[in-house]
Amino acid sequence: xAAATSVVRSASLHGYPELARQLGLDANALMRxxxxxxxxxDDPETPISAVAVRDLLEASARAAQVEDFGLQLARxxxxxxxGPISIVLREExxxxxxxxxxxxxxxxxxxxxxxxxxxxxxxxxxxxxxxLEGAVPVRQAIELAVGVMxxxxxxxxxxxxxxxxxxxxxxxxxxxxxxxxxxxxxxEFNSSFNGIVCAARDLQTPLxxxxxxMAPYARRxxxxxxxxxxxxxxxxxxxxxxxxxxxxRCTADQVAQHLSMDRRTLHRxxxxxxxxxxxxxxxxxxxxxLRQIRDGDHAMAELAELLGFSGASAxxxxxxxxxxCTVSAWRNQNQTLTDPIPRADDPVPDPAVGKSAQS
Numbered sequence: 592x593a594a595a596t597s598v599v600r601s602a603s604l605h606g607y608p609e610l611a612r613q614l615g616l617d618a619n620a621l622m623r624x625x626x627x628x629x630x631x632x633d634d635p636e637t638p639i640s641a642v643a644v645r646d647l648l649e650a651s652a653r654a655a656q657v658e659d660f661g662l663q664l665a666r667x668x669x670x671x672x673x674g675p676i677s678i679v680l681r682e683e684x685x686x687x688x689x690x691x692x693x694x695x696x697x698x699x700x701x702x703x704x705x706x707x708x709x710x711x712x713x714x715x716x717x718x719x720x721x722x723l724e725g726a727v728p729v730r731q732a733i734e735l736a737v738g739v740m741x742x743x744x745x746x747x748x749x750x751x752x753x754x755x756x757x758x759x760x761x762x763x764x765x766x767x768x769x770x771x772x773x774x775x776x777x778x779e780f781n782s783s784f785n786g787i788v789c790a791a792r793d794l795q796t797p798l799x800x801x802x803x804x805m806a807p808y809a810r811r812x813x814x815x816x817x818x819x820x821x822x823x824x825x826x827x828x829x830x831x832x833x834x835x836x837x838x839x840r841c842t843a844d845q846v847a848q849h850l851s852m853d854r855r856t857l858h859r860x861x862x863x864x865x866x867x868x869x870x871x872x873x874x875x876x877x878x879x880x881l882r883q884i885r886d887g888d889h890a891m892a893e894l895a896e897l898l899g900f901s902g903a904s905a906x907x908x909x910x911x912x913x914x915x916c917t918v919s920a921w922r923n924q925n926q927t928l929t930d931p932i933p934r935a936d937d938p939v940p941d942p943a944v945g946k947s948a949q950s
Contacts, residue, residue, distance in 0.1 A: 597703035597723065597826075599644055602635035602674060603735075606667045607647075614655040621651055635674060641703035642723055648731035658764040661731035665738025666773060670746045673700065675809040682806040686747045687715065687794040693743070696813050704736055705830050714755060715794050718786040720833055724874065730761050730886055733785050740787060741774060747798060754789050758782035761886035781888050783837065783897060824850065824860035825871065832875045839899040843868040877913060880906075884918060885925050891918065 608629070611618035619629045625646040631637045652660035670677045676696050683689040690708050697706055707718040719736045721729040737757065745752055756777045757770075763780035764770070770778055831849050835841035846868070847857040861867060876898050883889055883897060895906035910918050 597641040597701075598638040599641045599701040599703065600635060600674065600699075601631045601637040601639050602672050603639075603644055603701060604632060604647070604664075605635065605672050606664055607651075608632065610660075610664055611651060611655075614651075614657065614660075616651060616654055621647060621654065625650060635672070641701065642727075645703075645721070645723060645727060645729060645732045648735065649728050652731050658730075658766075659734065659769045661733070661735035662738050662769055662773065665735050665742060668739045668742045670743055673743075675812055676700065678805050678809040679813065680743075680747070681798075683798065685795050685798060686744060687791075689747060689798070690715075690717065690794070696817065699813065699816055701736075702826070705833055706740075707834055710791065713791050715789045715791050716784075716786060717789065718784050718834075720785060722829060722833055722875075722878075724878070727882075728886065729882065733759065733761070737785055737787065738773060744787070744789070748793060748796065752793060753777075754787045756788040758784055758786055758788065760785050760883060760889075762888050783893070823864075824857070825864040825866050828857065828861065828868070829871055829875060832872055833879070836875065836879070836899040837897050839896075839901065841872070841899055873913075876909075880910065880913075881921070881925075884922050894918075 608618040622629050625643045627639060627643050627647060631639050648661050679692055680689040683692055694706050694708060697704060703722050705720045705722055709716040717740060719740060721732045753775050756779055757774040758779045760782050827850060828846050831846045832841055835845060843854050843857060847854045880898055883894055891903035895903045898906060900906040907918060914921060
């Protein structure tokens with residue numbers, strides 16, 4: 592899939608050299624091995640490759656032989672690490688409004704991270720997903736993202752605040768003591784999503800106003816920066832496909848509606864980027880399918896629902912056509928993070944029994 596390279600602020604690696612040294616790693620050598628210069632950490636606003644950051648986190652976890660590298664990196668995060676966005680967040684009246692503001696400016700921090708906030712009766716669900724091309728391991732990046740979100744909420748609401756649940760779609764580590772130490776007891780692995788479930792009333796608690804007087808200037812700077820980044824329709828559509836896939840709710844018409852355009856206009860924009868809606872859907876499905884199969888222990892029916900199929904048989908049929916093997920065969924051949932992942936460059940039409948339309 593052709594797409595612009597996703598970038599993140601180098602602040603996403605705040606604390607990396609110190610943590611690497613604590614675990615007996617050569618931080619500079621590891622950074623260079625993934626194409627990052629150690630000097631990029633001198634300025635937290637330096638844009639760096641999201642793929643390189645993912646590679647660095649996974650390589651560091653393997654080298655240190657720890658399963659929670661990303662989580663350990665999240666422990667030391669502060670709201671201030673978000674840069675100018677932190678000024679605006681601190682002056683929002685409630686944590687709920689701060690989350691909405693964070694979502695608005697998120698692509699200035701990390702263009703590969705999708706954060707969705709959903710209101711569901713008495714809870715607010717914060718969903719986090721890393722969107723990178725290919726079915727690459729993202730466990731460390733996901734745990735870093737969820738950990739950072741937790742630290743942001745804890746700083747806004749106070750150290751006594753606890754979420755209802757913290758969820759990860761990957762399987763539990765051999766030892767989850769560090770997860771319990773950070774998040775508390777309400778952990779869920781092999782979940783249907785990555786993220787945090789909060790009590791709605793907690794997020795409506797009035798926040799102490801920082802009243803620094805800088806928020807209007809920071810917001811103006813952020814809005815100007817956001818307008819300069821432009822709108823990449825293919826990237827926006829990719830994020831919407833990832834968000835709408837579960838339950839089979841994703842169609843070209845729905846994605847176009849969310850982007851405030853008609854379906855033909857969406858197709859023209861995608862075509863200009865060398866894409867079709869079908870190829871975009873196939874790429875996201877393939878990425879998520881292989882990630883869930885390798886990193887989690889979901890039943891076939893659960894995988895089918897997560898990927899928007901009508902049932903397990905429809906998903907199994909699609910998978911065999913896409914990867915020329917069964918789900919169980921692929922899982923058996925890809926038990927470790929270092930195993931090769933099959934390429935899936937050529938789009939294959941979904942079976943008619945699938946729930947999500949392709950055009």
